[in-house]
Amino acid sequence: MRYGVLGPVEIRTAGGDEPVRGARQRALLAVLLAHRRTMVPRERLVAALWPEGAPPSSEHTLHSHASRVRAFVGPELRAVEGGYRLDPGDLDADRFDRALREAHRLSVREPAAAATLLDEALRLWRGPAFGTEADLPEVQAEADRLETNRRAAHEALARALLPTDPDRAADSAEQALDGDPYREGAWVLLVRALDAGGRPDAAAAAYRRAAESLAEIGLLPAQDLRAARSAVRLHGQRSNR
Numbered sequence: 001m002r003y004g005v006l007g008p009v010e011i012r013t014a015g016g017d018e019p020v021r022g023a024r025q026r027a028l029l030a031v032l033l034a035h036r037r038t039m040v041p042r043e044r045l046v047a048a049l050w051p052e053g054a055p056p057s058s059e060h061t062l063h064s065h066a067s068r069v070r071a072f073v074g075p076e077l078r079a080v081e082g083g084y085r086l087d088p089g090d091l092d093a094d095r096f097d098r099a100l101r102e103a104h105r106l107s108v109r110e111p112a113a114a115a116t117l118l119d120e121a122l123r124l125w126r127g128p129a130f131g132t133e134a135d136l137p138e139v140q141a142e143a144d145r146l147e148t149n150r151r152a153a154h155e156a157l158a159r160a161l162l163p164t165d166p167d168r169a170a171d172s173a174e175q176a177l178d179g180d181p182y183r184e185g186a187w188v189l190l191v192r193a194l195d196a197g198g199r200p201d202a203a204a205a206a207y208r209r210a211a212e213s214l215a216e217i218g219l220l221p222a223q224d225l226r227a228a229r230s231a232v233r234l235h236g237q238r239s240n241r
Contacts, residue, residue, distance in 0.1 A: 001013065001072075001073055001074065001076060001086070001089050002089070002090040002091075002092075003029075003033060003073075003088045003091045003092070004041075004091075004126065004188070005030070005033050005034075005129060005146070006093060006094045006096060006124050006125045006129055006146065007126025007127035007128070007131060008126070008127060008130075008132070009026055009029055009030045009033065009130060009131055009133055010130030011029075011072050011086045012075060015237050016232070020027070020036070020069070020072075020234075022065075024061075024065050025065050025068055025069055026104070026132075026133060027048055027049050027133055027136060028048075028049060028065050028069055028190075029044060029086075030119065030130050030133035030139050031044075031045060031048045031068055031136065031138040031139060032045075032077065032085075032086035032091075032143075033061075033086060033088060033091065033106070033140075033172075034082060034138060034139045034142040034143070035048055035138070035142075036087070036088055036091065037085070037086075037088075038085065039080050039081075039083045039085045039086060040083050040084055040085070040086070040138075041082050041084065042059065042062060042083045042084070042093075043085040043194070044083070044102055044114060044137050044138060045061055045062055045083065045084065046058045046059070047137075047138075048137070048138045049062065050135055051089070051136075051137075054156045057060045061145070064077075066079065066084055068227050073086070073088075075081065076089060079218075085165055086107040093129075093142075094123045095121070095124060096121050096124050096125075096149070096150075096153075099118070099120065099121035099148070100118075100121060100149060100152070100153055100156075102117055103117040103118045103121070103153075103156060104156070106148060107141065107156065107159075108161065111159075111160040111163070112160070112164075113159055114160050115154070115160035115161055118153050118156055118157040118160065119157060121153055122150070122153055122157065125150060128143075129142075129143040129146040129147050129150075129154060130142070130143045130146075134145075134181065141180050147179065148161075151175075151176045151178070151179070151180055151183060151186070152176070153174040154176035154186075155172070155173065155174045155176040155183065155185055155189065156187040157172040158170070158172035158173040158176060158186065158190070158193060159189055159190045160193060161162050161193075162189060162193055162196065166192075166193040166194070166196035167193070167197045168196035169189065169193035169196075169200060170190055170193035170194050170197060170203065173186050173187075173189040173190035173193055174190060176189075177190070181209075181213040182213060182214065182216075182217060183223070184210070184214065184217075184222055184223075184224070184225055185206065185207065187207075187210035187213075187225055188224045188228050190203075190206045190210075190222060191203045191207050191210070191229060191232065192228050192231070194206055195228075195231065200232050203228075203232045204229070204232055204233075207225070207228070207229040207232070
């Protein structure tokens with residue numbers, strides 16, 4: 001059985017992808033996957049499924065929803081003392097995390113291999129982590145962690161691609177900044193990649209965007225970002241000689 005949370009929550013069977021139908025069943029599966037391989041107490045599951053207030057029959061209805069989910073996933077979902085536990089055999093988020101760790105290990109000595117691994121890891125994503133269930137209080141922290149790691153993967157990919165493919169490096173740096181315009185390392189990579197790709201005007205514009213974003217939180221560009229901008233200026237001076 002394979003599970004997906006790098007996008008809308010889904011179950012993947014031999015017969016194809018199975019989107020989980022029913023808002024409460026989808027919420028139940030999302031919470032269990034966010035807390036995978038640990039017991040989630042019944043009262044926390046009830047609160048997640050009925051945020052507006054649990055009905056008197058909530059314990060019984062929770063059991064019914066769990067039984068429907070178990071019909072798809074089998075014994076990987078278990079009722080244990082005090083709650084439920086899901087031990088997913090194959091989860092896209094776990095594969096993504098493993099790829100990031102391996103790419104980090106390879107990044108210094110084998111940047112091309114790291115770039116290939118990061119590219120494959122990022123292809124696992126189908127949309128925002130956990131889809132519409134990302135805002136559930138029991139899911140939000142894991143969804144945020146995965147989104148942060150996705151941006152980190154884009155930033156690492158930009159760094160690995162910069163020496164050989166600055167255009168792709170620039171695209172990846174832009175994606176690292178999507179939703180988090182305060183990642184100064186990604187701005188440095190974007191400025192450098194645009195400059196290396198022969199677009200000094202775009203690089204200078206990216207620096208201005210970075211400075212404006214950082215100013216929103218009361219920061220000035222740090223040394224690395226200023227150095228990247230200075231390098232663009234020097235390249236422009238040399239090209240005009």
